[in-house]
């Protein structure tokens with residue numbers, strides 16, 4: 001058996017071991033998708049295909065065309081796979097028009113950024129020290145760290161990792177909260193280890209799309225904005241990241257070994273939004289019942305997804 005960990009697995013285990021059971025042991029996800037999630041996924045796909053096309057040598061206008069048409073296909077696929085009741089301001093039209101505004105906003109990228117890789121899938125075998133093996137007894141001597149890095153660029157002769165993020169909130173707040181992001185530290189550590197190269201840091205590539213409902217129920221003016229924020233990590237930060245990662249992964253495999261997946265009730269509502277799995281927990285269904293619950297479908301593994 002191989003012991004694998006990714007940012008998403010660690011994040012889920014930390015949020016709630018019961019959610020980790022649903023996602024990583026029973027492979028269930030809600031059939032109902034969300035507007036923000038759909039917008040964010042398609043934004044990522046458009047960005048990744050655009051930059052990948054640039055790396056492959058396409059000129060800018062062909063890369064834009066390819067990115068938008070792939071985004072359109074992915075949008076239709078998403079709507080087929082997940083039930084979305086109605087459209088709202090986070091539409092495909094808004095997504096493509098924001099993408100074109102993004103390219104205008106960063107028009108100097110062509111001179112200042114050299115694209116090294118887009119959507120890079122990496123794996124690294126982390127060897128545990130004797131001390132770590134004693135502290136984390138549910139892990140074997142080697143743990144596989146996995147991650148998909150959105151974009152790697154060279155800027156002023158230094159290598160940077162770029163992570164695309166969309167938000168409907170105030171960007172200053174997001175930048176502050178993601179400054180200590182587990183995800184960015186994971187990518188920083190992973191890339192340096194796999195490529196055996198020093199990187200300068202990580203850059204959050206934020207896109208804000210927000211609107212408020214008016215009294216009559218319609219959406220008000222849509223705000224579109226962009227910001228990039230550099231995040232630098234020291235050796236001590238990465239040492240702390242490694243301890244946190246192994247501790248949580250050990251916890252994940254302990255739950256599996258003991259068949260104990262407690263509900264973390266403090267995580268059922270975050271930022272006033274209910275957890276996606278709240279219906280399963282409220283019904284207290286058995287694993288067998290969960291597997292046939294029509295509101296939850298089998299997760300498609302990343303390697304089998306078209307986008």
Ligand code: SF4
Pocket residue numbers: 015016017018019263264265267268269275276277278279281
């Ligand atoms: S609803 Fe609460 S207990 Fe259930 S999976 Fe979500 S966070 Fe965990």
